[in-house]
Amino acid sequence: MNPEAFLEAGIAIYVAMAVALSVWLGIFVYLWRIDAQARVLKRELERERQREQPASRAPRATVKRVSSPEHEIVEK
Amino acid sequence: MVQQMAQVGKLLIGLWMAGVTIVMFLVIPQYEGLGNAGRIIIMHVPTAWVSVLAFAISAIFSGLYLWKRNPTYDDYAVAAAEGGFLFTALATVTGMIFSQVVWGIYWNWDPRQTSIFVLLLIYAALFALRSAIDDVQRRRQLSAVYSLFAFVTVPFLIFVAPRIADSTLHPNCVFIQGSTCDGITLDVGKIGLLGDRKIQLIALEREGDLVTAEVIVSEPGLSSETTLRPSFNLATGTMADRPEFPGVRYQLGLEYVDPSITSGLLNIEAPGTGVLDNRITLFTFLASIAGFTALFFWMLNLRANLLGLQWALAQRDGGRV
Structure with missing residues (x-):
């Protein structure tokens, strides 16, 4: 097919529209995928943070020997 | 959610x-x-x-x-x-x-x-x-x-x-409310700038109610010149003939002529005026x-x-x- 046929008056407008729609579709898919990947990454980071936090937030207790083994002071 | x-x-x-x-x-x-x-x-x-x-x-x-x-x-x-x-x-x-x-x-x-x-x-x-x-x-x-x-x-x-x-040349006057394209008033023989084009008003000729201007328009860069003849209807006070600038789709309009026919207001007329009037x-x-x-x-x-x-x-x- 002659490439110039795409530029004929009756067809050119449809060709221009198809190009514009393709560009928009490409941009949309690109944004959509990045958006999804960013969400996954954010979730993973949050999970990672939560995994790290329990150890630091666990109740701490120290045991002190005062006078005899029967008496213990427990600090929380 | x-x-x-x-x-x-x-x-x-x-x-x-x-x-x-x-x-x-x-x-x-x-x-x-x-x-x-x-x-x-x-x-x-x-x-x-x-x-x-x-x-x-x-x-x-x-x-x-x-x-x-x-x-x-x-x-x-x-x-x-x-x-x-x-x-x-x-x-x-x-x-x-x-x-x-x-x-x-x-x-x-x-x-x-x-x-x-x-x-x-x-x-x-x-x-x-x-x-x-x-x-x-x-x-x-x-x-x-x-x-x-x-x-x-x-x-x-x-x-x-x-x-x-x-x-x-930006069509403010076409698309943006409140914007105006003022144009330029020239005496016969004088030179002015309209958009990026040098123009010279050579003559104003009256024939009945119609005044026709002879305007030499230079291309940007002064590479070539063209003579355009926009006209103005004195009876109705409106533009008559509006020739296009060479190679572009803007027109040259004669928007007003002084009563003594010694000077005229020339302006770029952008096509598509009132484009947003369409619903x-x-x-x-x-x-x-x-x-x-x-x-x-x-x-x-x-x-x-x-x-x-x-x-x-x-x-x-x-x-x-």
Whole structure:
């Protein structure tokens, strides 16, 4: 097919529209995928943070020997 | 639930903009004198509008960062400035395409083109500034201050400068309410500048109620000259014949002639006047503005989130951003 046929008056407008729609579709898919990947990454980071936090937030207790083994002071 | 609604919203943006594109090409009528080229207004003006909005949002978040010192505000300020730069570039490119069709040249340093170019340079300098400073706190502070100063220039460069310039081909008087193309009043024999063209009023000849002007129009760069003969009807006080400038779709109009027939008001007549009077065109135009605005906010949020993630990852890995 002659490439110039795409530029004929009756067809050119449809060709221009198809190009514009393709560009928009490409941009949309690109944004959509990045958006999804960013969400996954954010979730993973949050999970990672939560995994790290329990150890630091666990109740701490120290045991002190005062006078005899029967008496213990427990600090929380 | 909120996330599902956001997903639906993003899908709607996709469909909305696809619909606007189809209507822009296939449904709205052609513009008188501009043909299909005039359809680009549906993309050109909304992208320019979104760029102003983006720069305003960037300035707001920059101010918030300087006030609260919250890094998230800096992320949003940068994301908005990047979005504004992108949409300004889009407005420039779509304007250049229109310029090629209507003025016969992609770029001719028209006041509107020059001011938008300066705006692009100002915001390009913001990104250069950010990339030149290693210290994160200092980078955020300086770019926030710069962004505030940069925004001060936006209203001037986008709204004021092109309007105060006497010789612009930008069709303000066609598309923007309240704008006027004043034209130029010349005595017979005098030379003046209309848009980017030198014109000389050679003669005014009266025949009944019709006054015809003989005007020599020089091409930009004075490469060639053409004689045009616009006319004015004294009885009705309206323009009669409006010949086209050579190679472009703008017309030369004789808008007024003084009673002694010694001087006349010559002006560029842009085809497509009243283009937004058409209901379908107006609604498509508004739909495009809404679509581009929604798209910008999606991009803003996404980019700011990505910057936040980048920072969080760098913190975790002990690296630098």
